[in-house]
Amino acid sequence: MARRYRQARWDEPLLSELSRKGRAGFLPPTDPKIEAWKGARQILPADLRSTELRLPELAELQVLRHFNRLSQMNFSVESGTYPLGSCTMKYNPKVSEYIAGSPGMKEVHPLQSEATIQGLLGIFYDLSAMLSEITGMDSFSLTPAAGAQGEFAGVLMIRKYLRDQGKDKDEILVPDSAHGTNPASAAMAGFKVVKVPSDERGLVSLDQVEKLVSPRTAGMMLTVPNTLGLFESDVGPVARAIHDAGGLMYYDGANMNALLGKARPGDMGFDVVHLNLHKTFATPHGGGGPGAGPVGVGETLRDYLPVPVVRKNGEAYSLDYKVPKSIGRLKGSYANSAILLRAYCYIRLLGAGGLDNVSSLAVVAANYLLSKLDPQAYALLQGKGLRRKHEAIVSVRSTMSGGAMKVAKGLLDYGVHSPTVYFPLTVEEALMIEPTESETLEALDEYADLLNELHGKLQRGGLEDEPKNTSVGRIDEAKASHPLSLKVKW
Numbered sequence: 001m002a003r004r005y006r007q008a009r010w011d012e013p014l015l016s017e018l019s020r021k022g023r024a025g026f027l028p029p030t031d032p033k034i035e036a037w038k039g040a041r042q043i044l045p046a047d048l049r050s051t052e053l054r055l056p057e058l059a060e061l062q063v064l065r066h067f068n069r070l071s072q073m074n075f076s077v078e079s080g081t082y083p084l085g086s087c088t089m090k091y092n093p094k095v096s097e098y099i100a101g102s103p104g105m106k107e108v109h110p111l112q113s114e115a116t117i118q119g120l121l122g123i124f125y126d127l128s129a130m131l132s133e134i135t136g137m138d139s140f141s142l143t144p145a146a147g148a149q150g151e152f153a154g155v156l157m158i159r160k161y162l163r164d165q166g167k168d169k170d171e172i173l174v175p176d177s178a179h180g181t182n183p184a185s186a187a188m189a190g191f192k193v194v195k196v197p198s199d200e201r202g203l204v205s206l207d208q209v210e211k212l213v214s215p216r217t218a219g220m221m222l223t224v225p226n227t228l229g230l231f232e233s234d235v236g237p238v239a240r241a242i243h244d245a246g247g248l249m250y251y252d253g254a255n256m257n258a259l260l261g262k263a264r265p266g267d268m269g270f271d272v273v274h275l276n277l278h279k280t281f282a283t284p285h286g287g288g289g290p291g292a293g294p295v296g297v298g299e300t301l302r303d304y305l306p307v308p309v310v311r312k313n314g315e316a317y318s319l320d321y322k323v324p325k326s327i328g329r330l331k332g333s334y335a336n337s338a339i340l341l342r343a344y345c346y347i348r349l350l351g352a353g354g355l356d357n358v359s360s361l362a363v364v365a366a367n368y369l370l371s372k373l374d375p376q377a378y379a380l381l382q383g384k385g386l387r388r389k390h391e392a393i394v395s396v397r398s399t400m401s402g403g404a405m406k407v408a409k410g411l412l413d414y415g416v417h418s419p420t421v422y423f424p425l426t427v428e429e430a431l432m433i434e435p436t437e438s439e440t441l442e443a444l445d446e447y448a449d450l451l452n453e454l455h456g457k458l459q460r461g462g463l464e465d466e467p468k469n470t471s472v473g474r475i476d477e478a479k480a481s482h483p484l485s486l487k488v489k490w
Contacts, residue, residue, distance in 0.1 A: 073471045075417055081443050083369075085391045085420040085432025086179065086227060088257050088279035096282065096345040100338045110333035114318055120337060121317035125310045127344045128294075134347075134355070135253075135273045136266020137296030141305040142335045147254060149330055150274030150293030151185035151221075156327045157272060157297065157304040158219050158248045159189055164325065167246060169218035175204050177228060177424045179254060182221045191218060198426060202226070202382030206234040209241050217245045223252040224259070224268065227424045227432070229366060229388035231258075239269025248272065248301075256280045257436065258363055258390035261356025271298045281343035292339040306330045361437035362390045365444060369435050370394070372448030377455035381427055391434035393427050398458050404429040409474060410454040412467035416447060 076082070082089040099105070108117055128140040144150035155172065162169050172186040175196045183193040194212055199205040204222065220242045224232045232238070239249045251270040257280045259265075265273045277292040278285035297305060307326045308319035319334060350358065370380075370392040378394035396403035408418030408431070420432035435444055457463050465474060 077438065079415070081416040081435070081439055081447050083419050083433045083435045083439075083447065084417060085393065085434040086254060086423070087285065087420065088254075088276070088390070088434060088436055089285060089417075090257075090279070090282045090436045091438040092282050092284060092342070093346065093349065095349070096342040099345050100341045105341055106338065108337060118317055120341075121310055121319070122312075123344050124335070124337075124340060125312050125317055127340055127347070128310060130344075130347050131275060131294055132296060134260065134264070135251075135256075135275070135296050136264030137273055138266075138299040139302045139305060139309070140294050140296040141307075141309055142292065142294045142340055143306045143308070143330050144274065144293040144295055145331055145336060146291035147274055147276035147279075147293035148181040148185065150276075150295040151181055151250075151252065152188060153295045153306050153327065153330060154250050154272040154274055154297075155185050155189040155191065155219075155221075157295075157301050158250065159191070160304055160325065160327055161248070161301055162218055162246075167218075169216055169247065171214065171216040172218055172250075173209065173212055173220035173242070175222065175226065177202070177226050177426050178221060178223060179227065179252060182223075182252060186221065192216075196220075198382070200382070201386065202228045202230055202426070204232055204234065204238060206237050206241070209238050213241050213245045213247075215245070217242065217247045219248040219250055219271075221250040221252060222270075223255055224265070225255050225389040225391075227255075228383055228393050228427070229255075229258075229391040229434075230383045230386055231389055235268045243269065254279060255390055258359055260359040261352060262359055266298060271300060272296070277339055277343040282346045283339045283342040292336045292343070294340075308334055358437050359390075362435075363388075365435045365437060365439060366390055366392050366433070368441075369433060369444050369448055372445065372452075374452050374455065377452060378431065390436070391432060393424065393430050393432050395427055396429040396431060396455070396458075398429070398455070400458055400461070402429075403455075403458055404431050406458055406463040406466070407431065407451065407454050410457065410463045410466040411450060413469045414450055416450065 072079075077089050077091055105120070108120060114121065124142055128142060131140045132138065141153070144153050170190070170192055171194050172191040173194045173196050174182045174186060175198065177198055183195075186193050194217075196204055196208050196212060199208075203226065209220070220238065222232065222235065222238065224235055226232055242249055248271040249269055251265040251268075251273040253265070253273055253275040256265075256275055260280065273296040274293050275281075275296070277283045277294065283292065295306070303324045304327055305323055307321045307323050307329055309323055311318050311320045347355065366388050370388060373394065377397055379397050380392075381395045382393075396407055400406065404421045408421050411418045418431075419434070420430075422430055423432055424430065435447070439447075454463065467473060
């Protein structure tokens with residue numbers, strides 16, 4: 001509609017006539033000017049207004065200020081420090097945004113001929129190969145629209161593979177510290193979820209895995225490093241236990257940012273991998289999308305990948321919908337092209353050495369920030385003496401109830417975002433802090449100082465009404481969640 005308005009805007013005589021006749025309540029179909037205007041834009045007479053359109057009269061500067069203010073109310077990693085644990089809120093390089101927004105990329109239609117998008121398909125083919133190399137997998141499908149959908153695709157492939165093998169297995173092992181999508185994906189795929197308790201270190205207990213493994217075990221979903229930021233040191237023996245039972249290992253790639261260039265899931269014994277491109281490869285993240293959660297597999301599951309898969313035949317690329325034992329399609333179009341393109345740019349810009357440096361910096365940043373926190377205020381309840389990887393989970397020690405939430409709200413007044421709160425559930429009053437490699441030393445120092453200062457206020461009985469300097473103050477979260485009133489008109 002905006003384009004139509006701009007096209008007609010400078011035809012003043014026609015606009016005046018339309019306005020005048022619109023105010024009169026009719027548009028004579030015999031008027032040649034009006035008929036020409038309607039025909040050029042293919043607007044049916046029934047779709048035309050019969051009354052005047054009332055629009056606010058605003059100066060351009062007023063409109064500009066309004067939308068600029070709205071953008072300022074939307075916090076992002078470009079606004080301030082955003083150490084949202086597990087979500088890996090990385091800076092998105094502007095050069096990737098520029099390339100993804102170029103006409104040759106943004107104007108591609110999902111249904112146009114493959115012959116006209118050979119360049120884009122070539123990029124997807126190369127991206128699949130790069131992700132395979134990074135993770136140690138055999139093949140990738142870029143189709144999943146989010147990490148959770150990649151998870152779902154992974155467990156569906158495990159189910160179909162085992163059924164084709166004639167194996168009656170219906171249990172998936174999931175650690176108690178796992179992301180909530182793990183048990184949800186397994187349950188949606190028809191599996192029974194068997195919870196694996198962590199040991200005193202905060203790691204998966206090999207003894208418990210060996211006790212829980214049975215002839216019903218289809219596989220295990222494991223995040224490495226785990227949500228406590230700890231590397232699962234028994235991942236090799238755990239994988240062997242699952243494989244010995246005839247099951248498969250699933251790698252949750254949410255924390256892959258800590259392993260880039262250091263270790264590969266395929267080398268640890270995993271059979272299926274999903275990657276959150278927004279978390280590891282610096283693509284937009286937030287608001288429920290846009291997303292991409294490519295899923296990779298070892299040779300055993302190559303023929304089970306969701307379709308289509310990009311193939312290369314000589315110098316030509318195509319979308320293959322005839323994968324022999326595929327679990328089928330996950331969505332209408334092939335993939336979220338703009339997100340995949342950003343990830344491709346990020347990998348190509350950094351190269352192998354650059355990706356290795358990313359994980360090094362992310363690990364150093366997390367451990368440095370942890371070292372700056374007052375250990376009496378922010379305690380490590382699990383994994384004492386162990387180095388963290390990409391993130392650290394601390395417990396807010398306070399005589400005041402709800403300390404983690406109060407500290408988190410207090411941070412907002414200083415122009416920085418809070419960490420993830422109350423996750424994982426295995427840690428009391430948890431703050432889950434992940435600074436990533438994006439933040440400077442000065443930003444890390446400032447964040448640590450703020451946390452220490454806010455804990456002092458908390459101990460003195462403060463932080464009851466924060467935030468006070470944001471556009472929206474503290475809300476009654478219980479009331480916002482529970483008194484739900486819906487009115488439906490039929």
